[in-house]
Amino acid sequence: xxxxxxxxxxxxxxxxxxxxxxxxxxxxxxxxxxxxxxxxxxxxxxxxxxxxxxxxxxxxxxxxxxxxxxxxxxxxxxxxxxxxxxxxxxxxxxxxxxxxxxxxxxxxxxxxxxxxxxxxxxxxxxxxxxxxxxxxxxxxxxxxxxxxxxxxxxxxxxxxxxxxxxxxxxxxxxxxxxxxxxxxxxxxxxxxxxxxxxxxxxxxxxxxxxxxxxxxxxxxxxxxxxxxxxxxxxxxxxxxxxxxxxxxxxxxxxxxxxxxxxxxxxxxxxxxxxxxxxxxxxxxxxxxxxxxxxxxxxxxxxxxxxxxxxxxxxxxxxxxxxxxxxxxxxxxxxxxxxxxxxxxxxxxxxxxxxxxxxxxxxxxxxxxxxxxxxxxxxxxxxxxxxxxxxxxxxxxxxxx
Numbered sequence: 210x211x212x213x214x215x216x217x218x219x220x221x222x223x224x225x226x227x228x229x230x231x232x233x234x235x236x237x238x239x240x241x242x243x244x245x246x247x248x249x250x251x252x253x254x255x256x257x258x259x260x261x262x263x264x265x266x267x268x269x270x271x272x273x274x275x276x277x278x279x280x281x282x283x284x285x286x287x288x289x290x291x292x293x294x295x296x297x298x299x300x301x302x303x304x305x306x307x308x309x310x311x312x313x314x315x316x317x318x319x320x321x322x323x324x325x326x327x328x329x330x331x332x333x334x335x336x337x338x339x340x341x342x343x344x345x346x347x348x349x350x351x352x353x354x355x356x357x358x359x360x361x362x363x364x365x366x367x368x369x370x371x372x373x374x375x376x377x378x379x380x381x382x383x384x385x386x387x388x389x390x391x392x393x394x395x396x397x398x399x400x401x402x403x404x405x406x407x408x409x410x411x412x413x414x415x416x417x418x419x420x421x422x423x424x425x426x427x428x429x430x431x432x433x434x435x436x437x438x439x440x441x442x443x444x445x446x447x448x449x450x451x452x453x454x455x456x457x458x459x460x461x462x463x464x465x466x467x468x469x470x471x472x473x474x475x476x477x478x479x480x481x482x483x484x485x486x487x488x489x490x491x492x493x494x495x496x497x498x499x500x501x502x503x504x505x506x507x508x509x510x511x512x513x514x515x516x517x518x519x520x521x522x523x524x525x526x527x528x529x530x531x532x533x534x535x536x537x538x539x540x541x542x543x544x545x546x547x548x549x550x551x552x553x554x555x556x557x558x559x560x561x562x563x564x565x566x567x568x569x570x571x572x573x574x575x576x577x578x579x580x581x582x583x584x585x586x587x588x589x590x591x592x593x594x595x596x597x598x599x600x601x602x603x604x605x606x607x608x609x
Contacts, residue, residue: 210362211369212402212580218309218323220295220316220360224278225271230258232288239286243269246280271314272296297323301369303411304376307426308367308578311414320424322363322578324526332360364580366402371395375405383409392428394561401565401574401584403523406558430527432554437491439550441567441598444484446511447499448594455485455597461494469542473497488601493549500548501541508544509536514589515563515573517555522575522584531555567602571595 211217226247233239237255244251247270254269261267272294273281282291297312299305310321318327335357340349375393383391388409395405410423425431447453464478475494479486487495500508512518518533532554539547546552558576566573571590 210364211367211372212365212404213368214364215369216300217305217365217367217369219298219300221298222293223272223275223296224282224291225294226269226273226278226281227290227292228258228267228269229265229288229290230262230267231265233286234258234262234288236287239284239289242284243281243286243289246277246284297414299414301372302415303413304373304407305367305369306412306414307408307424307428308365308406309414321426321526322365325524326363330360330363333358366397366400366404366578366580366582367406368404371405372407376407376411379407379409380411390427390431392431392557394428394557396561396565396576398565398568399574401562401576402580402582403558403576403578406578426525426527428557429521429523429525430529430556432529432531432556434551434553435555435560436550437493437496438560438564439553440488440491440496440548441602442511442515442563443496443500443503443508443548444488444601445567445590445594445598446503446508447484448597449511449591450503450507452502453484453499455483455601457484458482459484459487459492459495459498461487461492461498464494466494466497468497468501468545469540471542471545473545485601485604488598489604489607491549491605496548497545500544503544505536505539505544508547509533509539511590512547512553515566516559517553517563521556521558521562523558523578525578529556531559566590567595567599569595 240255241251244254258267278291281289295316297316299309308321310318310323312318312323316331318324318330323330336354338351338354339347340351342348375395379391379393391409393405393407394403396402397404406428408427412419412423458481460481461475461479462481465472465474473493475492479490479492482490482492482495484499487499512533518531520528520530543552562573562576566589569586570592571588571594572586573589574586575584577584
């Protein structure tokens with residue numbers, strides 16, 4: 210269920226048909242009407258039964274359409290039986306597929322939260338001792354050995370309305386730019402709850418022939434070099450040392466800088482600017498100069514506190530920790546490139562978690578997908594510094 214009780218995955222009762230090959234072969238006249246009801250070739254059914262004639266139980270088809278099941282039941286064929294099963298249905302289809310995942314034909318979770326919480330969602334069958342006649346009909350109940358227990362509901366933090374909006378906008382934008390993939394994560398700042406998590410490409414778990422190329426929940430499993438979105442964190446690290454303030458001047462002239470034989474450049478020569486304008490203009494040269502003024506250990510510690518290089522702890526199958534190399538292995542040029550997001554790898558969820566901590570006055574809350582998760586806030590940055598960096602970030606969207 211989503212956070213408002215809307216169903217995201219439900220199990221619907223359906224009938225499956227099985228046969229006792231020996232019985233049905235003895236009443237061969239029943240094969241033709243059975244084949245007609247199933248829409249298959251009678252010779253094919255007879256061939257399958259002959260190959261398995263020594264068995265007493267053979268599935269013919271799982272999860273029948275209700276009309277087909279009703280027709281087979283009305284035919285009262287020899288050795289043909291219906292058995293109640295359940296089919297998993299996903300009302301939101303591809304919109305929630307990466308979070309929810311899917312089950313196999315036996316209703317066992319294969320991907321996503323269906324896999325992670327399979328034991329919680331899946332009921333436990335009961336067991337009783339009975340006496341049956343030669344036709345398999347129960348004639349006497351002897352004793353109950355184990356009571357059956359139903360599966361339990363799972364309430365997620367996802368808001369289905371926001372999930373739809375995020376998915377629609379992501380799909381439109383990926384198509385517009387001809388991108389290979391894309392992800393969106395929307396977090397609730399005070400709680401760390403994941404309100405929406407969508408990816409492209411996607412798949413529809415209601416269709417058994419979906420393309421497996423779109424199975425990955427890229428927002429959690431895939432890593433990438435984040436680029437300039439890392440600049441706020443190196444600025445935060447510098448503000449912590451007290452060496453700079455938002456107004457401290459930094460000369461980025463002539464728009465490039467040489468570090469260990471490598472040239473780091475800006476899009477333009479921004480000249481003398483202050484620390485805030487490093488964020489506003491996304492100056493690689495400014496970020497590099499800030500980074501190289503810091504002790505590597507302190508810069509690494511700041512990144513580490515924001516959760517980079519560590520799993521977010523959602524419990525989602527296949528979650529990646531990304532890569533943040535230990536500061537003892539940094540070269541000078543690596544410390545420089547780390548300031549503008551190269552030389553480390555992150556997930557989309559890690560980035561959302563880190564920016565949420567900035568917006569939450571420097572308190573980091575591990576993101577959660579399950580309602581009721583107890584994820585306490587951890588203070589990782591002075592609230593004043595967090596607010597200063599947030600104010601700098603606002604200038605990016607302001608007027609020139």
